[in-house]
Amino acid sequence: xxxxxxxxxxxxxxxxxxxxxxxxxxxxxxxxxxxxxxxxxxxxxxxxxxxxxxxxxxxxxxxxxxxxxxxxxxxxxxxxxxxxxxxxxxxxxxxxxxxxxxxxxxxxxxxxxxxxxxxxxxxxxxxxxxxxxxxxxxxxxxxxxxxxxxxxxxxxxxxxxxxxxxxxxxxxxxxxxxxxxxxxxxxxxxxxxxxxxxxxxxxxxxxxxxxxxxxxxxxxxxxxxxxxxxxxxxxxxxxxxxxxxxxxxxxxxxxxxxxxxxxxxxxxxxxxxxx
Amino acid sequence: xxxxxxxxxxxxxxxxxxxxxxxxxxxxxxxxxxxxxxxxxxxxxxxxxxxxxxxxxxxxxxxxxxxxxxxxxxxxxxxxxxxxxxxxxxxxxxxxxxxxxxxxxxxxxxxxxxxxxxxxxxxxxxxxxxxxxxxxxxxxxxxxxxxxxxxxxxxxxxxxxxxxxxxxxxxxxxxxxxxxxxxxxxxxxxxxxxxxxxxxxxxxxxxxxxxxxxxxxxx
Numbered sequence: 124x125x126x127x128x129x130x131x132x133x134x135x136x137x138x139x140x141x142x143x144x145x146x147x148x149x150x151x152x153x154x155x156x157x158x159x160x161x162x163x164x165x166x167x168x169x170x171x172x173x174x175x176x177x178x179x180x181x182x183x184x185x186x187x188x189x190x191x192x193x194x195x196x197x198x199x200x201x202x203x204x205x206x207x208x209x210x211x212x213x214x215x216x217x218x219x220x221x222x223x224x225x226x227x228x229x230x231x232x233x234x235x236x237x238x239x240x241x242x243x244x245x246x247x248x249x250x251x252x253x254x255x256x257x258x259x260x261x262x263x264x265x266x267x268x269x270x271x272x273x274x275x276x277x278x279x280x281x282x283x284x285x286x287x288x289x290x291x292x293x294x295x296x297x298x299x300x301x302x303x304x305x306x307x308x309x310x311x312x313x314x315x316x317x318x319x320x321x322x323x324x325x326x327x328x329x330x331x332x333x334x335x336x337x338x339x340x341x342x343x344x345x346x347x348x349x350x351x352x353x354x355x356x357x358x359x360x361x362x363x364x365x366x367x368x369x370x371x372x373x374x375x376x377x378x379x380x381x382x383x384x385x386x387x388x389x390x391x392x393x394x395x396x397x398x
Numbered sequence: 399x400x401x402x403x404x405x406x407x408x409x410x411x412x413x414x415x416x417x418x419x420x421x422x423x424x425x426x427x428x429x430x431x432x433x434x435x436x437x438x439x440x441x442x443x444x445x446x447x448x449x450x451x452x453x454x455x456x457x458x459x460x461x462x463x464x465x466x467x468x469x470x471x472x473x474x475x476x477x478x479x480x481x482x483x484x485x486x487x488x489x490x491x492x493x494x495x496x497x498x499x500x501x502x503x504x505x506x507x508x509x510x511x512x513x514x515x516x517x518x519x520x521x522x523x524x525x526x527x528x529x530x531x532x533x534x535x536x537x538x539x540x541x542x543x544x545x546x547x548x549x550x551x552x553x554x555x556x557x558x559x560x561x562x563x564x565x566x567x568x569x570x571x572x573x574x575x576x577x578x579x580x581x582x583x584x585x586x587x588x589x590x591x592x593x594x595x596x597x598x599x600x601x602x603x604x605x606x607x608x609x610x611x612x613x614x615x616x617x
Contacts (some may be wrong), residue, residue, distance in 0.1 A: 157575065204571075211526040233577070268502060268503055268540075268589070269600055269604070271537075271539050271589075273503065273505055285510070285539070285542060299484065302502050303502065303591070303598050303600055304598070304600075324482055346600070346605055347604075347605045347606070347607070347611060348585055348587060348611065351539070351540075351585050374515075375505070375508065375510075377507075377508040377525045377526040378505040378506070378507060378508030378510070378526065379505070380526075381504040381505070381508065381526060381528075381529050382504050382505055382509045383504070
């Protein structure tokens with residue numbers, strides 16, 4: 124009995140599964156994945172994840188089809204050979220596999236690089252960012268310390284607040300720094316995550332795209348109450364933000380008055396009791 | 399007993415001893431200290447008196463560490479977990495026997511979150527203190543409460559070196575009223591890097607519940 128055309132069967136099954144699964148994954152599943160569409164960089168991450176899933180789905184489909192086919196068709200039956208047939212190399216398959224995977228990896232590397240240069244992807248870019256948004260940018264300083272984030276607005280008299288509010292549809296430059304140990308500012312719903320290092324101004328850009336609340340967490344294990352280092356931020360309309368910042372300027376006037384002049388970062392002074 | 403049985407016995411006994419040691423260590427780390435309840439001070443009101451000292455002395459497990467304590471029945475008790483009533487006004491008095499250290503973030507020199515947005519410092523109503531004069535803070539981030547505590551002047555006579563401190567010794571008195579919310583556990587902490595001898599002033603007692611950190615158990 125001649126051997127059935129396994130290779131052709133697998134190719135057909137793979138093509139069929141890929142044609143069905145890829146659009147479902149890319150168009151139906153991926154758009155609903157975190158972090159959502161709370162900002163330009165969050166939406167960008169959703170798009171990036173959709174692209175990655177679109178590339179990965181046919182590869183995963185090939186694995187699934189091959190293993191399922193092998194389990195069913197190549198299963199040892201009663202009276203069959205004790206051992207499987209010898210596996211021999213196939214230069215055509217090997218070359219195709221190497222070429223295809225190389226092309227995929229290089230394309231993804233190029234895509235990732237372009238996307239990083241495009242908008243920074245929500246990550247901290249250090250004190251001298253490469254990807255800067257065009258137009259006006261509202262600077263907001265994120266000050267981490269054990270165990271609380273506070274926020275300073277240099278264009279509003281340098282007022283410092285215990286909570287973060289941002290205006291919608293405005294480019295924001297988050298200047299993330301720390302007063303003691305390494306923290307990480309993670310506004311997951313906005314797609315922003317930037318390390319907070321003492322003495323460093325780590326800049327991350329974001330443009331919130333809808334009025335909403337968002338969670339803030341520290342993403343770097345920073346001591347006893349690391350798990351308590353969280354807050355809820357607010358994205359507001361322009362009018363609500365201006366009203367909020369003016370109330371904050373009044374409410375936190377005494378504390379702001381005690382602050383040093385605004386700087387991009389603060390080097391904690393040696394402390395007389397700190398050993 | 400043959401050698402195989404002896405080996406098994408040794409393995410079982412050794413495993414039990416190691417498991418017990420790990421269990422005791424973890425229990426010591428995670429168990430909350432026995433809380434002290436705020437005294438009722440009227441309908442939906444309570445009173446709590448706390449103290450801060452440069453060294454807890456014999457009242458604590460680490461005698462040289464800076465610490466908060468609570469005063470109950472005229473005696474100092476070493477715990478930083480306090481039971482307070484829910485949806486109530488809690489009047490808190492803090493007697494500070496420690497010196498000035500200075501805040502790392504001067505923003506926390508402003509009184510925040512109290513009833514009226516102020517506190518009483520030695521009988522005088524204030525909204526903030528000098529950041530450099532801060533000895534400690536009593537801060538409850540979840541409730542937005544920040545209480546900067548002024549330190550005893552370096553040249554003040556009759557200073558207390560370690561607990562138990564007497565009220566006749568040099569101290570600063572801070573009083574304020576805060577409002578509690580729903581039931582739960584809420585952490586509080588000091589934000590002044592006051593842990594002498596530790597890296598950045600934020601090790602040891604700053605990283606150990608029972609010294610410069612604790613919980614409000616809202617019941």
